[in-house]
Amino acid sequence: xxxxxxxxxxxxxxxxxxxxxxxxxxxxxxxxxxxxxxxxxxxxxxxxxxxxxxxxxxxxxxxxxxxxxxxxxxxxxxxxxxxxxxxxxxxxxxxxxxxxxxxxxxxxxxxxxxxxxxxxxxxxxxxxxxxxxxxxxxxxxxxxxxxxxxxxxxxxxxxxxxxxxxxxxxxxxxxxxxxxxxxxxxxxxxxxxxxxxxxxxxxxxxxxxxxxxxxxxxxxxxxxxxxxxxxxxxxxxxxxxxxxxxxxxxxxxxxxxxxxxxxxxxxxxxx
Amino acid sequence: xxxxxxxxxxxxxxxxxxxxxxxxxxxxxxxxxxxxxxxxxxxxxxxxxxxxxxxxxxxxxxxxxxxxxxxxxxxxxxxxxxxxxxxxxxxxxxxxxxxxxxxxxxxxxxxxxxxxxxxxxxxxxxxxxxxxxxxxxxxxxxxxxxxxxxxxxxxxxxxxxxxxxxxxxxxxxxxxxxxxxxxxxxxxxxxxxxxxxxxxxxxxxxxxxxxxxxxxxxxxxxx
Numbered sequence: 001x002x003x004x005x006x007x008x009x010x011x012x013x014x015x016x017x018x019x020x021x022x023x024x025x026x027x028x029x030x031x032x033x034x035x036x037x038x039x040x041x042x043x044x045x046x047x048x049x050x051x052x053x054x055x056x057x058x059x060x061x062x063x064x065x066x067x068x069x070x071x072x073x074x075x076x077x078x079x080x081x082x083x084x085x086x087x088x089x090x091x092x093x094x095x096x097x098x099x100x101x102x103x104x105x106x107x108x109x110x111x112x113x114x115x116x117x118x119x120x121x122x123x124x125x126x127x128x129x130x131x132x133x134x135x136x137x138x139x140x141x142x143x144x145x146x147x148x149x150x151x152x153x154x155x156x157x158x159x160x161x162x163x164x165x166x167x168x169x170x171x172x173x174x175x176x177x178x179x180x181x182x183x184x185x186x187x188x189x190x191x192x193x194x195x196x197x198x199x200x201x202x203x204x205x206x207x208x209x210x211x212x213x214x215x216x217x218x219x220x221x222x223x224x225x226x227x228x229x230x231x232x233x234x235x236x237x238x239x240x241x242x243x244x245x246x247x248x249x250x251x252x253x254x255x256x257x258x259x260x261x262x263x264x265x266x267x268x269x270x271x
Numbered sequence: 272x273x274x275x276x277x278x279x280x281x282x283x284x285x286x287x288x289x290x291x292x293x294x295x296x297x298x299x300x301x302x303x304x305x306x307x308x309x310x311x312x313x314x315x316x317x318x319x320x321x322x323x324x325x326x327x328x329x330x331x332x333x334x335x336x337x338x339x340x341x342x343x344x345x346x347x348x349x350x351x352x353x354x355x356x357x358x359x360x361x362x363x364x365x366x367x368x369x370x371x372x373x374x375x376x377x378x379x380x381x382x383x384x385x386x387x388x389x390x391x392x393x394x395x396x397x398x399x400x401x402x403x404x405x406x407x408x409x410x411x412x413x414x415x416x417x418x419x420x421x422x423x424x425x426x427x428x429x430x431x432x433x434x435x436x437x438x439x440x441x442x443x444x445x446x447x448x449x450x451x452x453x454x455x456x457x458x459x460x461x462x463x464x465x466x467x468x469x470x471x472x473x474x475x476x477x478x479x480x481x482x483x484x485x486x487x488x489x490x491x492x493x494x
Binding site for chain 1: 420424425427428429430431433434437438440441442444445448449452468469472475476479480483487490491493494
């Protein structure tokens, strides 16, 4: 835990390229959605929400599963950076899941006339998964010790990650097969629609990656700043306070092992 | 391992027999909930889907009461420290706690199912009772495993009374789906047999979460 090396690259490097790629892919995807993909024969213009709703759902679910893998890495290596990544992945996936529920609800209203349709298993499964993951942050922040917080959060992330596919199977079994299955439906799409869908999926996945790396960079920067400030305080106050052992402040964000990791960059700028 | 589990289970059951902290509360809660359902639905008898739903929701909520109390004594009276000092496999605690919770659930059902049959259920249970017992047993195993994992996860947090149910309910939704669907034909007026796929779902879910809980439980017991 103390021996984690400082990040190999400066913080935020690659973020600009990633953001530009995301903006490009999203712009291309929206252009394709509105000007290239043909209108659906049955649903008409409404069907275009499919290009947003389904990629959001797929990316959010993959994010949850990814977070479980990162949590496994954390429990194996005890490197808190894996816990941080798992936290950020779940955080972003939750936001994407809210967007999935909202777009799905709009789609249901448009095609079936109701804002909520219990017979649509994917939407119902999503709600259950969302309700489970919504307890991640309350659980996490109800634990004060940072090391135990990370460990318990990882246990939760792995349990919930395994729950996601099981839940989808159970809800799917319980529902009538009303709606074409999203994951299998790309094969019977017309090629123009399939191409647009793939570009949208790439755009949304890039958006997820960008937002995750923005949040990670922000958290690391904050931790470095905190460590640098603490070091400065310790130096100025060393004479009067008798070795001010700055205790790690309890904060709402999962904290990096600030003292060990961040000793390296600080002397460069300070002193 | 077997001796450890046996000793821990004996301790759990002895504490329960001396303090009666969980089972009476759970059973009373279940009976009261049936009364509440009677007035809330304004029906004097139920059958089929409705009966299965009422039975499973009531059992689930009563189980949550037991889950919330499962590790409280260990966290407050130093039971975790005592256990960690002993040179035994930590999985033994999971197994013993899950078996204790399973015992509580069986005790709960010994009260709740006859009370349900007496107070609310329209069809007679005599012919379908063996099948219903099987479905309930499969569901109980899953509730015991998930309940133990969730209780261990929530007990050392600031808001454990709130977090326990919040974590447990979504994780138990597949058990409710499969359990209620499987028992619905058993509680219907011309009684039928449960579809095999629901029993398979319950069994698979129990097995999967048993493995997950066994793999992860150690990490909850490190300090």
